Amino acid sequence: MPEPSPSPKRRGRLLRCGAAFVVLLAVAGYLAVQYITGGAGGPGCKVVSGKGDGATYEFSPEQAVNAATITAVGTARGLPERAVTIALATALQESALRNIDHGDRDSLGLFQQRPSQGWGTERQIMDPIYSAGMFYDHLVEVPGYTRLPLTVAAQRVQRSGFPQAYAKHEPDATLLAAALTGRAEATLTCEGRPAATRATGPDAVRSALVRDFGQDAMQQTGAEVNGDAAAPRPAVTAETSGRTVTVPVEQGSGDGRAARERGWQLAHWAVANASALHIERVSYAGREWVAGTTGSTWRTAGDAAGGKNGEGADAVRIRTAQ
Known part of the structure; x- marks a missing residue:
């Protein structure tokens, strides 16, 4: 004998439960994206191109603080804008400009530097000033780094298992560097x-x-x-x-x-x-x-x-x- 079909009331409850489950999944997905991207959907920051070509880059306040710190450390050392661009592209790839306390094996921080590889202690690496300084210390030792393709210069420092990954961040890093070094005027805003x-x-x-x-x-x-x-x-x-x-x-x-x-x-x-x-x-x-x-x-x-x-x-x- 076939099972009786659910009553209209029961079907309504099932639909409501299903809809609620879908909403919960959507919220969980949104929160996961916010965690991964550093909360870009919150109060945001934006850089526009000073060339008037329509290029833009949007990012979170957390990312903005870290990008400004990386830039300040480089310019305080008298390094050129190209060095800052390389550093920003590297941090975008390694950590999405977030000072994270985890990574592959013992990798940490903005540049995913490893204590076991002589980059410093865990506490030092988690200091953005220190980690940026260490990156620049190694970058300036690369002969002709300002003339090298960005991905080559970054790889000489990082020794990454994915050496071509830095290249995709060069356009965004270039926009950020132009604004945060002051070359492009009135191009960075935040909420x-x-x-x-x-x-x-x-x-x-x-x-x-x-x-x-x-x-x-x-x-x-x-x-x-x-x-x-x-x-x-x-x-x-x-x-x-x-x-x-x-x-x-x-x-x-x-x-x-x-x-x-x-x-x-x-x-x-x-x-x-x-x-x-x-x-x-x-x-x-x-x-x-x-x-x-x-x-x-x-x-x-x-x-x-x-x-x-x-x-x-x-x-x-x-x-x-x-």
Whole structure:
């Protein structure tokens, strides 16, 4: 005798359970993608090409912080933009610009360096400043690395089992390097939603600048907090409109191109760190970025930080939310 078919009520329950299961699978898949990609679907950052060719790269605040750190370590050593591009492409391949504590065998960190292979201790490798420095130490020992194909230069350092994998990241790394070295002006933006981690306020910004660029580099710029000259622990006073860190940009002789690039590097660094350090406004050279604005674009500055485009190029001003 054939089994009776399910009642309409039971069929409805089965359909609802099936639909709920599908939704759960979709949510689990979404969370897995967010974990793998570093949460690119959250408050995001974007780099656009300064050439006007429509090229873009979108990434998460976590990735932006790490990319800015890698760039700062390279430029603080006086290395060319090509070195930064190679480093960024390598980190994109090895870790998706995430400072992960796992990998193949004992590989760790942004560049998946191995303690057992002499790259340092686990704690050292998990420090982005250290790991980036170690990568550059090895890269500069490669003869003619700036003239080599990117994948060849990266492989000479990494000794990867997949040597051709770095090449696919070169376009994105090139966009990132142009923005984060300051060569491409006003090309990096972030949404700037405050993160739940990291200390905030002007002192935290100063500490992060010294961490990434080095104490000597910051002393040379004479970074100030609300007008107080750089000191080991500068006095910080609250302004009615927020708190501001001012980083002077030295105007040298010639066309000032190097100084302007330095200014835009610092400005883009601040935007990349906006979520982590609760930065709400960055102003430089008559342009400003404000957290939470539509599209997070750079716009003509509307205050004393710079009026017309080109003014205010003497300093980068970083205002925190707290």
